[in-house]
Amino acid sequence: MLIGDVARHSGVSTRMLRHYDALGLVRPTGRTSGGYREYSAEDVRRIFHVESLRSLGLSLKQIGRALEDPAFTPSALVSDLIRWTEDRLAREQELLERLRAVDASAPTGWQGVLRIVELMRELDSTSAARRQQAVLARSEGVSVPAELLARAILAESDPNVAGALHWALARAGGDGVAVLGTGAHADDVDIRRRAVLALAKMPDAPGATAVLADALGDPDTAVRGHAALALGRHGVAAAVPTLVGMVVAGSNDVDAAEALATLSQDPACADRITTALVDALAAPTADSATRIRLTQAVVELAGTTAQEILRQLAHDDDRAVALVASALVKVLEERSPEDRADEDS
Incomplete structure (x- = not known):
């Protein structure tokens, strides 16, 4: 089968087939009398093997090793692929949340966009004092999305910074209950505690009472306690x-x-x-x-x-x-x- 026929049947372009040949991944076993590449049935099967491994995210170098090394075991590589994919998805999810935060601020110009981006960067600082200052120094002319503040609360371990975030959330245009509600059901008990403590400071926000009532059944005593005190006072x-x-x-x-x-x-x-x-x-x-x-x-x-x-x-x-x-x-x-x-x- 000539290269053009292989490309039509496999969906792999002739350019990529030539690249595979140059790398030694799939070399046609024969040549025609005119010197054209001629692929056997086994060559075509190898092409499909290469494409299948590429679909899993393997590099061409990794694919070559997998196909040539008889002692190669896929389990370790698959585990690495899972970890790399999870890391990539986490980075993309973080980017998506940042874009949504910028969009939620309804910026009217690049200055507003840059201010939100700057705040997000400052909230990622390893310095608690810097994070607190970033929250308290918010420009009056820039709307900070409640969702952004709520996510920061869920990640904040310093009580002083958390207090500043609670203050900022109370002043924000939205209430952030949806984000905090998700945190109240997180696997991490520290996130659940932060979520319920934040909701306890805003029990009148729409939906907050329902989340707090649900938290009364939490296995953690601190989560139940924060919820009960807020509900009891109301x-x-x-x-x-x-x-x-x-x-x-x-x-x-x-x-x-x-x-x-x-x-x-x-x-x-x-x-x-x-x-x-x-x-x-x-x-x-x-x-x-x-x-x-x-x-x-x-x-x-x-x-x-x-x-x-x-x-x-x-x-x-x-x-x-x-x-x-x-x-x-x-x-x-x-x-x-x-x-x-x-x-x-």
Whole structure:
């Protein structure tokens, strides 16, 4: 089969076939009487082998080695190809996100484009101080996409820089909830924590409450805690079990008790909170320190039920619990009538 026929049947150009010949990849086994290349059936099969390996991303040099070395094993090379492909896709995804960030800023001129690109470069700096300065020094005339800030939050480990990013996100035109919501479901627990903590600072943003409510089922206690505190402060009753669990565990128990107090102002939620605290107080596994934290949480609740529970606890068999409860009863009794009226209303 002559080179033109091979090109038509294989889809490989005559120029590429000559290149394969020059490299020694596929050399035709015969020549016509006129000196033209003549390919055998085995030569054509080798051409298809070369094209198949090229489709996997191998270089011509790698293909030559694969076809000529009888001891060559493809497993290591395929693993390398997977890694190289993943790296390339990651770089292309990063480029795509940068282009989308520039597009989302709706630049009216190259100055706006360059400012966004400069901010992205500064956010990639290894210096936390430089990253923070880049966020705080944002030009008033340049719109920074919320999505860009949200992605930066998910990647930021320095608390000061994260605080600046939260501030900038609050001022951005969008809310970034979609990006943070994706981060809240990431495999990396640090990313989930950053995402939920950022959402906790913007619970009124559309869609944020739903993401935070879903985070109550996260396997990480810190993620659940951030979500529960934010939801509790905004009157979402679904946070009650997690908040009570935080008091029991002594994890941000003061903040959790304050969130429970906020929720208890809703009569429909107050009974649920009271029952949960009383059950926790009666749990066989609750030690003295745990029961003291729960007693201190009870005093924060609105209404007269808390006083009744504390009076009962003042006679508790655990002397430490009884002393704390007695002291808290006195505190409640010494409050002015106006304070008690406000608490009961």
